Amino acid sequence: MNHCERFMDLLSQSLDGPLPLEDHQALQQHLEQCPECRLLSQQFLEIREEFHSWEDQEVPEGFTAVVMDRIRAAEEKPKVIPIWKHRQFKTFGSIAACALICMGLWRTGAPEVSQDAAFAPAASAPAAETMDVHSYVTADSAAVDGAPAPAALAKSAEDAPAQDASASLTVHAETASLPDEDQLIRLVQDTLGQVPGTLVLVDTLPQIAEGTLYTAADGTQLLVLSAQPEAGMWKTLAESASFCLELGDGPMVFMTTN
């Protein structure tokens, strides 16, 4: 068989065009002596014949028009990358996780204000998981991270109603279900009085909420980030949050799971 293998390439190449005279003679000589390779040669020819009998299929009508429409649509569309798909969005999640740890350490000893009544589940609801919410303006968090606060974030911090950065709220969320949209938006906007650009760290928000983008009636968007850090993605919190704000369609608030 090893002897035959030497001629396989020649046999294959002979299908694609004439071989150099020396190769052609060597192959013919081998085929005369080897019935297996003669059979293989015949089978190769049968396969090629069948292939060549296949006719090209017509392209569906409007093919070019569809391609060009897609190109024109892509050219006209502003090149805005969805914020949750952007690499820096993930960076922000990582930074938020870092900030969460830092703030967790910081708040040891800080008094907690509990407002269970505001978000108590319905009486018939199954056993609920407690969700501790701590709010911090991003400018402050940036300071925690040691980076200078960008203008946009600093403005948010200045415009924010005066409040205790250590304010804490206990919210009930059913395990393994997405938090109620209105509940979360109200939590951020009304109860905590936060403004766009706020970073809200939620200790026990269900992981299922990660990546969810909530939009309130007034256009404010609330983004739930993963707290899982990714290697090599560490950047300053201020930088990432500022980036998210620039890309967002309107006011944004950020939350992260623990």
Place this chain on the structure above:
Amino acid sequence: MTEQELVARAKNGDQDAFEQLVRDNEKRIYNLTLRMVGDPEDALDLSQEAFLNAWKGLASFKGDSAFSTWLYRLASNACLDFLRSKKRRQDTTGSPLSLDDEDAPPPPSDDTSRPDLQLERKERTLALHRALDALPPHHRQVLVMRELSGLSYQEISQALDLDLGTVKSRLTRARIALKKILSEDGNFFSPPPSIPTEQ
């Protein structure tokens, strides 16, 4: 206008020039993707995707090969990605690869006066489609380019970024693998004439 001129204009953002390039190449690219993936709808998506990628990547096309060869490269790479992803999905769900009669292009419509020959012809065509579908994607790729798209060794070498020796040896292995699958299928090759044994 030559292909080079059209490419030069398209590179400068001339969509009409690119539209002409699409028209000139749509049939060969669609047929390549159709032979690679088998399903007409998938082939349509993949071939259109190849043209979109060509438009986006025009700046990177240096003109070392023909524009059509570059398109073959984009389209066949898209097909390979698609086939790998499809295989992963099938590995996950456990559903086997299959080729329905509807997926296979119809056999040539001759022999209308001989239904038995038509049936035999259809069987052979389907057997070859099944065998092609069962080949590893990189084998299918070179075979389709050579046997169906009619590319030369040099063009395949440029499209796949392989040296000529690798193209030749890969074609040999692909043909042997295809022949093996067809032999096992049993519906393609005519049975060899029996050799009388001497008593």
